[in-house]
Amino acid sequence: MMTLTEENYLKALFHLSTENEEVSVLDLSKSLAIKMPTVNSMVKKLSGKGLISYEKYKPLMLTQSGKRAAGLIIRKHRLVEMFLVQHLGFGWDEVHEIAEQIEHIKSQRFFDRIDQLLDFPKVDPHGSPIPDTNGEIVFQNYIKLEECVENQNIVFMSVGSSQDSFLKLIDRLNLKLGDKIKVLEIQEFDKTMRVLVNEAIEQNLSQMVAANILVRI
Amino acid sequence: MMTLTEENYLKALFHLSTENEEVSVLDLSKSLAIKMPTVNSMVKKLSGKGLISYEKYKPLMLTQSGKRAAGLIIRKHRLVEMFLVQHLGFGWDEVHEIAEQIEHIKSQRFFDRIDQLLDFPKVDPHGSPIPDTNGEIVFQNYIKLEECVENQNIVFMSVGSSQDSFLKLIDRLNLKLGDKIKVLEIQEFDKTMRVLVNEAIEQNLSQMVAANILVRI
């Protein structure tokens, strides 16, 4: 049985591994807001459990078993987020913290029931994929709105950041997952995008925002 | 902020206090399955926080603030149990363990939403009262079926034990909260009761079972 702490290390390492080619002790330390020596010793411990493959001064990597374990935790997290939004009426900017706690509940059946109640969702409220019952994730090949060109038609599928302030901004812009977006114009000066949403409303999006809006063609 | 451990001590002391006139360190130790010296030091710590009033060699008591805190934890526990039964389809014998974990989630709003979703229930799936938002409990004055006499008509309102084996037995006897019960006959030898349930089915209940069936007249 894994402790809550160990689960958090695995999860963080998993996320970092998808974002970067190599993950250092320092990366993990920053991401968890835990000092390097602590991370170092925990990494050794998890290596002892066969969840992380660790060699001194080398980048950190999850083993197959570590990947699976992390995937299963992320699965729980995202199922819970979905439940909080769909059944308890929380906003997508409010669910992370609560899911962060509930994901550690020890009860396979609890999460199975939630999954069933939600009719086996494939993505969470932020458009991120929910790992399957083996912890396996199917990565979507979305692109950043930032990378789109003028006159391109795309669909808003996911967000690149789940930061509170970003999600609240998207809400205020009245943007929702599934919205159809047409790029009208890109300012040469600051890359600000003028877009048409659902063939109805025009909006200006800063490059930073556009970089965190993930779309499919 | 209280730790999960502290919350468990308070909750246990609260329950013991309702069952017994005086609660000793030994009682608490047994109830938590934690050794006396450990309990002793935790009790001192909680006394320092103003949650337990403690004097050496004297019975343990919750302070007002301790009672309120314990009541609020029990509120969360029972709300969650109700949710698990009503929305996730768990049996009343399966919910305790999971609620034991979820009760410690730090999010007022989460429990408020659950409360709302359940339409502000007053009792949990075992018929136990759910404390109000101030941690206040309204105790019901139910009596044990054991204490009833022949030909008495009563209603099954609550269980005196939430032990798995007892709840499963009640299920197997097809008894449900709210059922009308008529005492037909009490065996002089072993106090076994022959009862009529919902004017339809006759059942024999051992004294031990009857002692854990709480009814109102």
Next chain:
DNA sequence: CTAAAATGTTAGAATAGTCTAACAAAAAAT
């Protein structure tokens, strides 16, 4: 009313997870 039993307390050690300080290795910069 004393002796034995039960209960309670203190002292000291163990574990998990955290930290700081000091040292070591690798990477980057001159």
Next chain:
DNA sequence: ATTTTTTGTTAGACTATTCTAACATTTTAG
């Protein structure tokens, strides 16, 4: 190719919660 900076590691200490062993007090029984 050294020096400096960054990153990584080791050692040792701290807190929370637990334990065992030893001792103290209270309660119960003769």
